[in-house]
Amino acid sequence: MTQSTGGGRRARRVTLADVAGRAGVDKAVVSRVVNDDPLLNIRPETRARVLAALKELDYRPNAAARSLRTSRAGTVGLFIPDFANPVYTEIITGAETAAAERGCALMVGSSTAGRGGAQSYLDLLGQGRVDGLLLAGGAITDEEQATLADRGLPWLFVNRRGPAAGRHVILDDVLGARMAVEHLLDLGHRRIAHVGGPAGADTAHRRRDGYITALRSAGVEEDPRLLVQGTYGPEGGAQAVHRLLDGPEPPTALFVANVTSAIGVLSALRAHGVAVPGEMSVVAVHDLPLAEYLIPPLTTVRMPLRALGARATRLLLSVPADHPVEEVVREPIELVMRQSTAKPK
């Protein structure tokens, strides 16, 4: 409980009063200078003195005192299911950048720590630690939803539509899926299967819609046997391939809902002796640096995940908590052609 000193040295905390004393003004003045108060009318020479004192003493405002006074934490919270999922790391990076632009810190929590669940993250946050909460992916229980409501905290769902609240920012997953499927159609494929995401996932739902829309627009009749549910992990992709290949009339192309799942797909295809892209074309949602180094290099649809994280953060910080937000981020979606797709033989 002793005042901690820095890795080996001591540093008495510099306060506004110290700076004021040195500059020969009241601390209120220093405060106004520090915060660039536009209403402050100060003699240039006084300001110069204050600025000099600030610099000499290397003053840093105490976050807790400021936050107590203004009831603003200057921090936004982001809750994700898992740090290991590259999709979330992109969202985090975007959110971090946008928060930093606003002078805010970002506090990311995942459900892997603690007993899991947003509940323990919310408990840890206590009161006043964050000014708002971004909820990315994963499931939120009714209880957590209620806690959220009680907390008096603005929140925003990211990459998924929330249960009831009209407060979310998502990507155009329908378009992304359509671009992938249309690429396969353009190559001449007609028997195109979809390795979907998990049942509960909102993104999985939207990508499936895009798949179906693309097929219909092209006048290709749907075959329910070509629609296989997976997970967003490699094992789900691998299992889906087993099921698909066992069918009577296997597809010539696969649209996979997630790049991580596609890694499992490629592996399973190889195990079955099916050549990619010779006998089977594969395209997946989300681009990753390693996609280029898969065997074969994977054709993907690059979604603007960073822009999503950034946009959500800005919206959370600017739109009043009681206003609805239902936004689809319109940054360009890109088809990244590599070597896992080709004309059907």
Place this chain on the structure above:
Amino acid sequence: MTQSTGGGRRARRVTLADVAGRAGVDKAVVSRVVNDDPLLNIRPETRARVLAALKELDYRPNAAARSLRTSRAGTVGLFIPDFANPVYTEIITGAETAAAERGCALMVGSSTAGRGGAQSYLDLLGQGRVDGLLLAGGAITDEEQATLADRGLPWLFVNRRGPAAGRHVILDDVLGARMAVEHLLDLGHRRIAHVGGPAGADTAHRRRDGYITALRSAGVEEDPRLLVQGTYGPEGGAQAVHRLLDGPEPPTALFVANVTSAIGVLSALRAHGVAVPGEMSVVAVHDLPLAEYLIPPLTTVRMPLRALGARATRLLLSVPADHPVEEVVREPIELVMRQSTAKPK
């Protein structure tokens, strides 16, 4: 600047005074009950009244007020170079768990946001936002190092040894590397190359040491041409393979310093028509869920990254800032045998 209300509803903030009023005691008493003050001698019925009031009003302590009073933030900071690197996500998860055990929140920042550098992260943190700082990987400039020293903040280097300060927690990379190389030696390989990490990386240095030690212990003479520097990304791995294969007497096995790099290695090997493990064995440091789905499934050395993150957090929170810390985490390192290694032909 108005008091924000939660996603559509309003919630007046409940304070200690509210609870005290309802329970008919002083707020000091409530505070002591909330904090489980062992010196508090309270009549059971009074405590019950306080507890009831606490619950009815759903009281949550205000983090800012508490922190201002105690000058403890209840938060630890973790600075990483990049969220996209799976190595760091494992460390984060471990740190998050350990912090939560102590009732602390974790604030992760990366150099990708802002202009980059630990400096902007430190600036954002201002004063009093975190009780200590974990610095994982990446480079720290002299200026940043100085800022750190001035800040009066305890810090700890994670997975790398700091410049001067004897404050770090690392893994036994030498042992991990030895286990990998000894596995190749056991299979009968003698021409074993090492695709190393980047020049500045402390882990890269230690893994190279382990490689050399293993070779010497087995009486295998080193060949400097078999020691190629890479990066920790796939492109570095791929380039290293090109160089290695161009040499006069190519190796029969590769020890790769990082799993991400190994993905590039596998890709390049395939491009060169070199069969794995038929003509070349490959083993890499760090295990990942997707390693099992690479082609072929990659043999790896699993390092205890979560334990590293957790241990560092506990140490940061418990060891006084002016004590040296030089710890090697001794959790088991495991060789995960899959299908990328075999006897030389």
Place this chain on the structure above:
DNA sequence: CTGAAAGCGCTTACAG
């Protein structure tokens, strides 16, 4: 066994 009081370091109307 419980209460009154001081003070952590800020910001912000208000006074002069």
Place this chain on the structure above:
DNA sequence: CTGAAAGCGCTTACAG
């Protein structure tokens, strides 16, 4: 143009 004062919500010796 600048200063004095109140108060954000806690915790903690101290008094009784």
